[in-house]
Amino acid sequence: METVLNSESFNAQSQSANTLLEVSHLKKTYGKKQALEDVTFSVKAGSCFGLLGPNGAGKSTTMKILTGIIKADGGSANLLGTDVSKDKNMVSKYIGYVPQEITLYEQLSAYDNLVFFGEAYGIRGSELKRRINEVLEDTGLSERAKDAVKTFSGGMKRRINIACALLHRPKLLILDEPTVGIDPQSRNRIFEMIRALNQSGITIIYSTHYMEEVETLCDEIAIIDHGNVMAQGPLGELLERFGQRAIYIETSGLTEIPQLPHVMKTRKEGSGWVLETDQVSNVMTNLIKLAADNHWDVKQIEVVRPSLETVFLSLTGTALRD
Numbered sequence: 001m002e003t004v005l006n007s008e009s010f011n012a013q014s015q016s017a018n019t020l021l022e023v024s025h026l027k028k029t030y031g032k033k034q035a036l037e038d039v040t041f042s043v044k045a046g047s048c049f050g051l052l053g054p055n056g057a058g059k060s061t062t063m064k065i066l067t068g069i070i071k072a073d074g075g076s077a078n079l080l081g082t083d084v085s086k087d088k089n090m091v092s093k094y095i096g097y098v099p100q101e102i103t104l105y106e107q108l109s110a111y112d113n114l115v116f117f118g119e120a121y122g123i124r125g126s127e128l129k130r131r132i133n134e135v136l137e138d139t140g141l142s143e144r145a146k147d148a149v150k151t152f153s154g155g156m157k158r159r160i161n162i163a164c165a166l167l168h169r170p171k172l173l174i175l176d177e178p179t180v181g182i183d184p185q186s187r188n189r190i191f192e193m194i195r196a197l198n199q200s201g202i203t204i205i206y207s208t209h210y211m212e213e214v215e216t217l218c219d220e221i222a223i224i225d226h227g228n229v230m231a232q233g234p235l236g237e238l239l240e241r242f243g244q245r246a247i248y249i250e251t252s253g254l255t256e257i258p259q260l261p262h263v264m265k266t267r268k269e270g271s272g273w274v275l276e277t278d279q280v281s282n283v284m285t286n287l288i289k290l291a292a293d294n295h296w297d298v299k300q301i302e303v304v305r306p307s308l309e310t311v312f313l314s315l316t317g318t319a320l321r322d
């Protein structure tokens, strides 16, 4: 996807060809709690970038630093070659931020909320009216523009919150867990919206603790845990580099799986066993032979494809769903 960058502010020497945002070694401590130890990642212009990590990993802290709400204790975040902590105008001009908590005036209509946020961005008059109508259209809420926000569902409030962040035509839209607490239908609506915005050229940073969301939405993923980015890459690359291949076997009456060559790890899962291996055919052949020789009553045996879940497990040593 082609995205036009502002050539004046783009410092070609400090950025690779189409990097929009370069985050390097961010650190942040709250009192004694080290929220960020080393957060490093880069976002290409035009990409839909997923920041995936469990609760407390440091996602919101990272986003608040990117948007200038809080200051980092160390490291830097360069947007179009400029350190965002040193130039607040970069943030207000180029970034749209949708915080985790819905920030709207419940008593006001959707339209009046948009007027309030638009004016805060310095948009006025006919341009403001035009932009409000456009973002209402983009978020599918034109019909409800005059209704008070307090009458909206959680999903609709979220969509208006996103609309507020789009009024000033940001190049980068940062969304912090935008689907928490909303129903699956609204979630799909938000996904469609984000895809359309991304296709229109807006770069997205999407934070979540749901693996399925980054799998379906994002072309690039960074995995964050305990304030550290553990890896970054396209899903396929992460699966290839860190995803563990395995075999699942379920048999009745078997209390333990014997040790087999080329099996790195064995664990109980549901009513069966998972055998992690990088030599799937070899281990599968051995298992089938063992089952036949010992008359195991095999219910299921299959190759388990590497998943983001196993990537997370191998990078952090814990399951994301814990």
Ligand SMILES: Nc1ncnc2c1ncn2[C@@H]1O[C@H](COP(=O)(O)OP(=O)(O)OP(=O)(O)O)[C@@H](O)[C@H]1O
Pocket (backbone or CB within 6 Å): 030, 031, 033, 034, 035, 053, 054, 055, 056, 057, 058, 059, 060, 061, 062, 177
């Ligand atoms: N204002 C604060 N004061 C003290 N500790 C904080 C503060 N904000 C966040 N933390 C702590 O910093 C760590 C990172 O929090 P952060 O909110 O960035 O994580 P997160 O990945 O966004 O998780 P969540 O989805 O739960 O918000 C957590 O241990 C959190 O408790």
